[in-house]
Amino acid sequence: MADKAQIQEAIKTQGEVVRKLKAEKASKEQIDEEVAKLLELKTQLGGDEGRHQFTLKTAKGTRDYNPKQMAIREKVFNTIISCFKRHGAENIDTPVFELKETLTGKYGEDSKLIYDLKDQGGELLSLRYDLTVPFARYLAMNKVTNIKRYHIAKVYRRDNPAMTRGRYREFYQCDFDIAGQYDPMIPDAECLKIVHEILSELELGDFRIKVNDRRILDGMFAVCGVPDDKFRTICSTVDKLDKMSWEDVRSEMVKEKGLSEEAADQIGQYVSLQGGMDLAERLLQDAKMSQSKQACAGLTDMKQLFSYLQLFQVTDKVVFDLSLARGLDYYTGVIYEAILTQTGPVPVAATQNGAGEKAEEGVSVGSVAGGGRYDGLVGMFDPKGRKVPCVGVSIGIERVFSIMEQKAEASAEKVRTTETQVMVASAQKNLLEERLRLTAELWNAGIKAEVMYKKNPKLLSQLQHCEDSGIPLVAIIGEQELKDGVVKLRTVHSREEIDVSRAELVEEIKRRTSDV
Amino acid sequence: MADKAQIQEAIKTQGEVVRKLKAEKASKEQIDEEVAKLLELKTQLGGDEGRHQFTLKTAKGTRDYNPKQMAIREKVFNTIISCFKRHGAENIDTPVFELKETLTGKYGEDSKLIYDLKDQGGELLSLRYDLTVPFARYLAMNKVTNIKRYHIAKVYRRDNPAMTRGRYREFYQCDFDIAGQYDPMIPDAECLKIVHEILSELELGDFRIKVNDRRILDGMFAVCGVPDDKFRTICSTVDKLDKMSWEDVRSEMVKEKGLSEEAADQIGQYVSLQGGMDLAERLLQDAKMSQSKQACAGLTDMKQLFSYLQLFQVTDKVVFDLSLARGLDYYTGVIYEAILTQTGPVPVAATQNGAGEKAEEGVSVGSVAGGGRYDGLVGMFDPKGRKVPCVGVSIGIERVFSIMEQKAEASAEKVRTTETQVMVASAQKNLLEERLRLTAELWNAGIKAEVMYKKNPKLLSQLQHCEDSGIPLVAIIGEQELKDGVVKLRTVHSREEIDVSRAELVEEIKRRTSDV
Structure with a gap:
């Protein structure tokens, strides 16, 4: 095979061929053919490092999940799906790609x-x-006007990955949304209740859910003298308050975005406010704020929301925070974001594919859930612009995985990657067929069973496999057991062995592993 | 917005700008900028149809899953995953995209x-x-030399979709593979046992599993006088025997692929053979076949395989079929394919997204599982070429979904799309807060509960929702019930109502829905 320099030379030459053909307005077929050759060379160059050092990796910003990670993932998903189902949600799925438009x-x-x-x-x-967005497209396309659905799937962003902090280019989202025309703030309150339930059940440490409303933000910008056409850009600067100091945010507003100093200072007074229903009430009386109809609508709804949250007994974790802005354009009402408040250094997860990312110490995982109301999005897809009001929440599950993995690493308890109940083994030679026969009997009775794929495995290696993978029982057969119609059932951790008749074996295994 | 003709004109002009810059060898930045504008215009053109008829669809060959389809999908996946876990498999996941190379x-x-x-x-x-291939890449990258794993995920093929027959461009595969150096045919037999278990449990009707071996095929080609360099192409012609008559296959071999008539006729005699262990024995005695070492190795292993299949009691469905070839290059030993043998017209599933595909009647769903041994694939990824022998099976689950959906359509029984156990309702007005309070109590106790997001919904509409979505119980509260500390628990199908004390409600709901 050619070396790297040769291929690079060939790419250069081939590039010129393509450029020449294009300049000459050659036929599409001819150009495509030469472009294909060029790409083939480019691929070779990528693959060429493989001569001596094959590029054996996953794509940048992505990772494999090994069995241990999958076991953790399954547990987390089960918790989340149970919660969604408890709230009566249906499940949908959409393709991984959409029309670009x-x-x-x-x-x-x-x-x-x-x-x-x-x-x-x-x-x-x-x-x-x-x-x-795929959910909104689904609703418009199928003319669905009300549904409570969840959707757990991977999404894709060509972002700068920070994998040690659980930030990937391919990552899972767990979304729960309620679409439909309902009385104000009832579905919104249920979304917050769901975040509270999930974060509590996952035992990730203490958390806080910040709540705000786009209408309150817009009203605030209006009464503080922000020009209409600057609402969005100022809003996205406010959104940086969780990462930047007020001084830096103020400076960005004034110097980069051309806001007056007075307006910035007025905003500064509001965005430092945090509270609950009391704060909403106070702002409704606020001389400036009360001048904005939008702000008043938002504040009245905020009061309503907190009254429902009190019924749901979740106000201990929810804070009305005027600095919360959230980046996305499509929100129209209440918005929220959950953060883990556990500080202190977080152990660093190992990078998965040696992509050379530097480990960072003591980083906080930050936001683990977010969402809000988006009443206009479905209308963007409907040919007649019919609106379907929606509110939803997305659990940022990759960060949760990172934390759970770190906890599993730190814990003494081993994560099991299979659910095998019993290993069918023998101490003597030439019993492969008898082992296979018994294993099939157990499978057919619904028992999770393994057997070694060797004609004459050593008993020690069969027992070692049980130790390694946490299999609790071993069913041992030998000439004598076969003659007596029994199986020696061994408990791995205690090494205790008893004879169980073949007819009672299935029930005995079920009985002993019912708590597994 | 500009009309279509205007945009097309703009695309033409912009295309010339780009070509000119390339010809002038302008800077990459400059070219990229103009190319971006060109693509933006192309997108607009796509989106432009949306002025009058917005393109509201999923990408060609893909589909959404609605809640009913998801409920069926979940049931099918549970059956398959249970089987994989019963056989002690671990779970892994890989990214949806890989390096092209x-x-x-x-x-x-x-x-x-x-x-x-x-x-x-x-x-x-x-x-x-x-x-x-991602599995093989995973094994090589992580230096895993033995594992039994399953992986359920979507894969992508720019094939001609035939969605009524369950053929999509995005579709699920459910793979189970055993990697590792073991005694011959034991893991191979387990793969076939798994296919047998899954197809039996899914109750798709009668099925057959065809088995062959690449070494037997190659040996057969050799003794029939097929030149070495024609093995693969003749093999892919043989693979068409499930869709074409022998006459057509013979004609392709002789006329298109230049095989001699004698060789073709000799192949014809072999590929018509079907049987079990007896056939393997007979062919081992066959004057011609026995001349090929490869064929003999394959036939000896086939005998061994059938002896294990007898222990697993699955030989009723397994046929040694010399016409089975399978398309993929990477198989090196035993290969197999499961087909549903139910004939007769199959009801036609509705097309999902109006992509204009014509419904076809009475089509058979054909192959629903396939796999084989691929001992060389991992070595292609290992820098030192170290081999890891593998054998596996893939369940073609989309076809299974199609059949299950048709069965659900035909059946009188309604598919539930939620698991909600109880609806919290009231007949009187102004009880929203009490309904929310009770609902939260139930959620906190792990009960799956729903409540209407209306201040004063009609009792009839609350009961109607239960009928529609199969919710079995309604917990009704009114002024009197609140005073008495009870809830009226109504069974939807019998309309029977009893008072249950608030303290006993959770247990009573659990008791009544334990079989749901």
């Missing part, structure tokens, strides 16, 4: 992070960026 | 069906085509 104009500046598929003829496609 | 050279002619991602800077990526 479906995603266009939904994400503002973040659109540049969308993965496009190559134009191989046919439709222009992009990988989904979140589950909300 | 990882997939290069693994799929022969089918490589043209791979979806590539657009080169947006960085690595060249492709959507996974199956789960086997």
Whole structure:
């Protein structure tokens, strides 16, 4: 095979061939053919490092899940899905890619992070960026006007990955949304109740849920003298308050975005406010704030929301925080975000694929859930612009995985990656067929059973496999047991062995593993 | 907004700008900028149809799953996952895209069906085509030399979709594989046992599992006088025997692939053979076949395989069939394929997204599982070429979904899309807060409960929702019940109502829905 320099030379030459053909307006077939050769060379260059050091990795910003990680993931998903089902949600799924136009104009500046598929003829496609836009497309396309659904799937963002902090280019979202025309703030309150339930059950440590309302923000900007056309850009600066000091945010508003110093200072007074229902009441009386109809509508709803949250007994974790803005364009009402408040250094997870990312110490995982009301999004897809009011929440599960993995690493308890109840073993030779026969009997009775794929495995290696993978029982057969119609049932941790008749074996295994 | 003709004109002009810059060897930044404008215009053109008829659809060959389809999917997955776990499998997951080079050279002619991602800077990526190649990459990358794993995920093929027959461009595969150096045919037999268990449990009607071996095929080709360099192409012609008559297959071999008539006729005699262990024995005695060492090795293993299948009691469905060839390049030993043998017209599933595909009547769903041994694939990824023998099976689950959906349509029994146990309702007005309070109590006790998001819903509409979505119980509260500290618990199907004390409500709901 050619070396790297040779291929690079060939790419250069081939690039010139393509450019020349294009300049000459050669036929599409001819150009495509030469472009294909060029790409083939580019691929070779990538693969060429493989001569001596094959590029054996996953794509940048992605990772495999090994069995231990999958066991943790399954546990987390079960907790979340149980919660969604407890709240009566249905489940839907959508394709991993959408028509490019479906995603266009939904994400503002973040659109540049969308993965496009190559134009191989046919439709222009992009990988989904979140589950909300596909949900809105689904509702409009199927003329669904009310549904409570969850959707757990991977989404894709060409972002700068920070994998040690659980930030990937391919990551799971767990979304719960309520679509439909209902009385104010009831579904909104249920979304917050769900966040509270899930974060409590996952035992991730203490957390706080910040709540605000886009109408309150817009009203605040209006009464503080922000020009209409600057609402969005000022809003996205406010959104940085969780990472930047007020001084820096103020400076960005004034110096970069051209806001007056007076307006900035007035905003500064509001965004430092935090509270509960009392704060909403106070702001409704506020001389300036009360001048904005929008703000009043938002504040009245905020009071209503807190009254429902009191019924749900979750106000201990919920804070009305005027600095919460959230980035996405499509929110129209209440918005919220949950953060873990556990500080202190977090142990660093190992990088998965040696992509050379530097481990960072003591980083906080930050936001683990977020969402809000988006009453206009479905209308963007409906040919007649019919609106379907929606409110929802998305659990940022990758950060949760990171924490759970760190906890599992730190814990003495071993994570089991299989659910095998019993290993069918023998101490003597030439019993493979008898082992297979018994194993099939157990499988057919619904018992989770394993057997070694060796004609004559050593008893020690069979027992060692049980120790390694946490299998609690061993069913040992030998000539004598076969003659007596029994099986020696061994408990791995106590090494205790008893004879069990073949007829009672299934029941005995079930009895002994019922708490596993 | 501009009309279609205007945009098309603009695209033409912009195309010329780009070509000119390229010809002038302008800077990359400058060219990229103009290319971006061009693509933006192309997108607009796609989106422009939306002025009057917005393109509200999923990408070609893909579909959404609605809640009813998801309920069926969940049931099918549970059956399959239970089986995989019963056999002691671990679970892994890999990213939806791989480095392009990882997939290069693994799929022969089918490589043209791979979806590539657009080169947006960085690595060249492709959507996974199956789960086997990512699995092999995973094993090599993590230096795993033995594992029994399952992986359920979507794969992508730019194939001609036939969605009424359950053929999509995005579809699930459910893979179970055993990697490791073991005694011959034991893991291979377990794979077939798994196919037998899953197809039996899914109750899809009668089925048959065809088995063959690549070594037997190659040996057969050799003794029939097929030149070495024609093995693969003749093998892919043999693979068409399930769709074409022997006459047509023979004609393709002789006229298109240039095989001699004698060789073709000799092959014809072999590929018509079907049987069990007896056939393997007979062929081992066959004057011609026994001349090939490869064939003898394959036939000896086939005998061994059938002896294990007898222990597993699955030989009723398994046929040694010399016409089975399977398309993929990477198989090295035993191969198999399961087909449903139910004939007769199959009801036609409705097309999901109005993509204009014509419904076809009475089509058979054909193959529902397939797999085999691939001992060389992992070595293709290992820098030192170290081999890890593998055998596995893939369940073609989309076809199974299609059948299950048709069965559900035909059945009188309604598919439930939620698991809600109880609806919290009231007949009187102004009890929203009391309903919310009780609902939260139930959620906190782990009961799956729903409540209407209306201040004063009608009792009839609350009961109607229970009828529609199969909720078995209603907990009704009114002024009197609140005073007495009870709840009126109504059984939806019998309309029977009894008073239950608030303290006993949770237990009573659990008791009544324990069989749901």
